[in-house]
Amino acid sequence: MANEVNTIGVLTSGGDAPGMNAAIRGVVREALANGKKVKGIRRGYQGLLEEDIVELKRESVSEIIDEGGTFLLTVRCAEFRTEEGQKKGAEICRKNGIDGLVVIGGDGSFAGAQKLAAQGINTVGVPGTIDLDIACTEYTIGFDTAVNTAMEAIDKVRDTSTSHERVSIIEVMGRDAGYIALWCGIANGAEDILIPETYDYDEQRIINHIVVSRRSGKKHHIIINAEGIGHSTSMARRIEAATGVETRATILGYMQRGGSPTCKDRVYATMMGAMAADLLCEGKTNRVVGYQNGKFQDYDINEALGMNKGVSEYMIKVAKNMSV
Ligand code: ADP
Ligand code: F6P
Numbered sequence: 529m530a531n532e533v534n535t536i537g538v539l540t541s542g543g544d545a546p547g548m549n550a551a552i553r554g555v556v557r558e559a560l561a562n563g564k565k566v567k568g569i570r571r572g573y574q575g576l577l578e579e580d581i582v583e584l585k586r587e588s589v590s591e592i593i594d595e596g597g598t599f600l601l602t603v604r605c606a607e608f609r610t611e612e613g614q615k616k617g618a619e620i621c622r623k624n625g626i627d628g629l630v631v632i633g634g635d636g637s638f639a640g641a642q643k644l645a646a647q648g649i650n651t652v653g654v655p656g657t658i659d660l661d662i663a664c665t666e667y668t669i670g671f672d673t674a675v676n677t678a679m680e681a682i683d684k685v686r687d688t689s690t691s692h693e694r695v696s697i698i699e700v701m702g703r704d705a706g707y708i709a710l711w712c713g714i715a716n717g718a719e720d721i722l723i724p725e726t727y728d729y730d731e732q733r734i735i736n737h738i739v740v741s742r743r744s745g746k747k748h749h750i751i752i753n754a755e756g757i758g759h760s761t762s763m764a765r766r767i768e769a770a771t772g773v774e775t776r777a778t779i780l781g782y783m784q785r786g787g788s789p790t791c792k793d794r795v796y797a798t799m800m801g802a803m804a805a806d807l808l809c810e811g812k813t814n815r816v817v818g819y820q821n822g823k824f825q826d827y828d829i830n831e832a833l834g835m836n837k838g839v840s841e842y843m844i845k846v847a848k849n850m851s852v
Contacts, residue, residue, distance in 0.1 A: 533650055534625070535564060535626050536630060537568070538556070539632070544596075545674070548632055551632050551654055556584045557589065572602050573603075573608035574603040608640055618649050628651070632654045634657040634659070635833060638653040641816075645813050653804075657671075658674035672793045678708060682750070690747045697763055698750065698779075699781075700712055700784065704756055705723075706756065708754070720749075722753045738773060742773060
């Protein structure tokens with residue numbers, strides 16, 4: 529068979545996401561079921577360059593499906609962005625008998641997998657990020673857990689915000705992407721949602737909205753602000769000064785990246801990890817697993833990285849109409 533793989537390596541890279549452990553378990557057990565050996569690379573590409581590699585057996589991934597984070601750990605590695613680093617990574621794979629590699633991470637991690645494939649190591653990427661910002665897939669590992677964690681936290685902030693008749697700005701994660709903010713905005717019935725994809729810096733519009741909704745008798749005003757817009761604390765000061773309504777900022781931060789994965793994250797992550805192992809067993813390389821139109825599918829990494837993803841204009845329109 530062309531590109532036959534005997535030992536499959538697996539690493540997690542970029543920001544962690546709940547469900548990564550389930551994906552690793554999916555890779556390990558599916559590969560073992562296909563008669564392959566499996567090696568875990570700790571601390572992403574940094575660990576690869578440092579040869580931090582351990583053999584993974586069936587029991588190595590016992591009792592992790594319900595755990596947040598990644599037991600293989602994750603690091604951002606500048607050296608791997610260089611051609612020298614990528615050549616060294618491929619040599620270390622060969623030295624350790626790793627002829628196929630599953631990379632669980634975001635677009636940056638996929639770019640690394642693409643470079644390793646160019647160096648002759650069969651690679652498959654699995655989308656792991658709470659941000660949902662990978663174009664070839666409607667699902668990324670961790671988004672479901674993160675958005676549920678944020679939703680529950682926002683419900684709690686809303687209770688106190690209502691009691692005190694305050695405005696609350698709640699900042700959720702998403703440096704470049706507004707999916708968490710948009711979903712929470714709809715799920716929590718927010719009055720305003722600020723996302724990097726559409727933000728027009730018109731703070732006066734928000735101020736006018738607060739004044740109008742106060743007049744109509746609303747006791748709270750929830751603004752979900754994506755991390756990519758940021759500045760929630762100074763925004764709160766300006767809004768309070770302009771409206772005369774007490775305004776508080778809450779930044780949810782890293783709590784959104786932790787916690788036990790939801791059922792959806794456990795199941796989809798398992799499926800995607802297993803599918804990545806199966807693709808490598810079939811001799812495929814330079815692929816990314818995705819979920820589109822109700823099916824798990826795989827794409828060429830070059831094509832996947834060239835795709836564009838925008839937030840749904842229809843979701844934005846509906847979110848606005850819900851807060852009128
Ligand atoms: P994510 O995978 O979540 O998008 P990053 O963008 O931080 O996170 O990428 C994770 C790691 O992937 C980086 O620290 C680096 O080691 C590797 N990486 C990112 N971009 C590239 C690239 N263009 N070429 C090679 N490796 C890359
Ligand atoms: O995992 C994605 C993400 O949470 C982004 O929304 C955020 O900007 C980034 O990770 C921050 O990660 P770190 O602080 O770990 O670099």
